[in-house]
Amino acid sequence: MATSTGKRLAGKTILITGASSGIGRSTAFEFARECHGNLKLILAARRVDSLKQIAADIAGEFGDGVRVLPAELDISNATQVREFVGKLPAEFQEVDVLVNNALATQQEADKFQYHSGLVKGVAKAPDIVEEDMNIMFMTNVTGLINMTQAILPTMLKRNGGNGAGDIINIGSIAGREPYVGGSIYCATKAAVRTFTESLRKELISTRIRVIGVDPGQVETEFSMVRFNGDKGKADAVYAGCEPLTPDDIAEAIVFAAGRRENVVIADTLIFPNHQASATIMHRNPV
Known part of the structure; x- marks a missing residue:
């Protein structure tokens, strides 16, 4: 039997960015699962082959x-982004x-798959690599705003001009609590949080909902990216604890x-x- 959530979402059109892996991929499956197959999904990312495989897997299920x-x-x-939105099939x-789940840019997309944003390195000022800084801002901030600006006009025209729709921005605990070695990543996620809150206030006279979801520790390829593919360092991030999974975050998004x-x-x-803040975690002996 369809749940109340499934009934409310049935037949809707969902656009998910960064949908080729991690939280984005899990969110696509969770929407389809909750709606019992009555749904339209737009899955956007740079890795189109991965998206086609996800589409095939969803069709099979x-x-x-x-x-x-x-x-x-x-x-x-x-x-x-503007051309993409303008040319969507009828x-x-x-x-x-709209689920703004940031995805990779430039050559990074060919190396790794990301979850709710991109982080590169643990450098501190003045040793932050300019390329890493630019990639993080372009991925986590500029891309999210680009998508929002492209989709928002169509949402505002609906419901007799009162607007309709949901904008769900995936942030991070890092946007609430900066930590040593994460200054740029934390700054980008703080920007997402501020943009989300400003947008909610700007749209208060409409029926458009603006929703922020901030995950703590989630096990995806996130740490592999941060440590440039060093699996030992990436695995150490999750040693002695049980992090969240992309499915956990997807359930919250769909809810x-x-x-x-x-x-x-x-x-x-x-x-x-096991987590109480960005830096306070309990770890069992390993």
């Missing part, structure tokens, strides 16, 4: 009821839910999108049980 549009897209390129043009239209899950911080 849920049948033809979920229509999936895989789309190669670099959200850091504002012109490309049945996908009215996006009901927020599936509330009554008058209910806004405005701000969500999600920790695994």
Whole structure:
């Protein structure tokens, strides 16, 4: 039987960026699962082959009821984003839910897959590599704003001019609590948090919901990227503890999108049980 969440989401069009892996991929499957196959999904990322495989896997699990549009897209390129949105097929043009889950830019997309943003290195000022800094801001901040600006006009026109739809921005505990060695990443996620809160206030007279989801420690390829593919260092991040999974975050995203239209899950911080802050964690001996 369909749940109340499934009934509310049935038939909607969901656009997920960074959908080729991690939280983005899990969110696509969770929406399809909750809606029992009655859904339209636009999955955007640079790795289009991965997106096509996800589309095939969703079709195999849920049948033809979920229509999936895989789309190669670099959200850091504002012109490309505007053209992409303007050329969406007719049945996908009215996006009901935008999930801004940042994806990789430039050559990084060919090396790794990301979850809710990009982090490079643990350098401190004045030794931060300029390229790393630029990539983090283009991925985590500029790309998210590009997507929001491209989709928002269509949401504002709906519901007799009162607007309709959800914008769900995936942030991080790092946006609330900066830590040593993470200054640039923390700054980008703080920018996401500030943009999200400003947008909610700017749209208060509409029926558009603006939702922020901030994960704590999630085990994805995130640490592999931070440590430039050093698996030993990446594994050490999760040693002695049980981090969240992308599926855990996906469930929270879909839950927020599936509330009554008058209910806004405005701000969500999600920790695994062993975590109390960005830097305070309990680890069992290994």
